[in-house]
Amino acid sequence: MPSEPLIRWPWVTAHLDEIGAALGQHLFLTVIAVAAGLAISAALALLAHRYRRAEAPITWLAGVVYTIPSLALFVLLIPVTGLSTLTSEIGLVGYTLLILIRNILAGLDGVPRDVLEAADAMGLTRRQRLFQVELPLALPIVMAGIRIATVTTIGLVTVTALIGQGGLGQLMLAGFINLFPTEIYVGALLSIALAVVVDAGLLLLQRALTPWARGGGGRR
Amino acid sequence: MELAGQVLAWFSDPTHWQGADGIPVRVLEHLEASGLAVFVAALLALPVGLVVGHTGRGAFLVSSVANLGRALPSFALLLMLIPIAVDVQLDFSTWPILGAMVLLAIPPMITNAYAGMRAVERELVEAARGMGMSAVQVLVGVELPLALPVLLTGVRLAAVQVVATYTLGAVAGGGGLGRYIYDGFARQDTPRMLAGAALVALLAIATDAAFGVLAHATAPRGLAQPLPGRARQPAADQAG
16 A cells, blocks of 8 residues: 555545444443443442452452453453453453542542541531542542543553454454555544543543642542 | 363463464564563653653653553554555564554653652752762662662553553564464454463563562662651751
8 A cells, every 4th residue: 555645535524424433432332331430440449448458359350450451351251242342341341440449549548537537526427428528529539530541441442343343443443454544544543532532521520520629630 | 161171272282382373482472572662662761751850851741741642542553553664665564563562661661760750859869969979879879779669660561561562463463472362363263362362361460470579679678668757867866
């Protein structure tokens, strides 16, 4: 494919439907994975927060999953769940766990002692204290985790093209197989753009949800 | 369960341990390519991170590289580099994946080298200067050893990521353990595919563990104790 331009615009305008569908599937796979990941991580993080002894095994396990290369993890799931959306989602959810659990715990640990004592002194029950004091104060760091997990997931969705899913990754893979750079570049650039836009959107959401925490943010 | 037996049988077949497509050769290929990528990325990233961390100038550079790195998915990077490699007539089974690995390894190393240098306590640097150490001595004898654990964490993150990413190189015709996954998938040879996935997963976990051991061995002794208390003690004594 020498002298082939990286993007042939007439192809793009002729295939807007296909591109839109791939983008939609990409976003869909991402949203499901992050939502499910957040639910599981919240449960595990709260467990680790309540029972400190559970923290080490939970983060260790999430760390091992996180270390396994994405293609290997997806492939290892194929015998169990086949070439399905479920296979992709289990893998994608697996990669969000470490990031989310770490940030939820860091957020909860960052709540100052005297605030907790004040809440106790006001007669809040443990549950009230968690939902009305600790979780709102942890929110900026939790949201930072959600942003990292979402951007990571958008990147990993492209890999699921190799097991027949993949949203924009499907477009990129087709471009490689057909030796047609336009498809590769449209898919890749859109997935990067999607990550940037979604990240900015989540940042705005975070600011709106935590008007008291100006300039604050999470690490890791 | 039957499948697990097939995978074990695949592993115990002696022909899978010999020749150009044997496990030892594929593991070596995987480690060579990953090592090369980490080495090249370290040459580019660590000096920049250390200098920016030391001088405190150019911090925006570090944070923008970090953000960019997170937004660039490895698979997209690999595929985007292929048409470019074809254009400049480079072998597209080796160069694009190497390029993608180097680019991915840079952000974690640059940010951690920077963070390691920033985390060195000013008091320690001042104490070293007060003892009459030259700027170079302070840098080499005090700042670098103290920054080393965080810096190595960056190398560790990069190395694990690179080992994972090289798996994708098989898609473009590269070598390494990804070959088993990709060929197994293409030939519907499930035991081969699963064996490859297991090997890659183990290699990534082993890489992480090896760097964990290295980090432990190279950590400065003084850091094992709570640093701030010890660092402030002499200053208080002098004042009294």
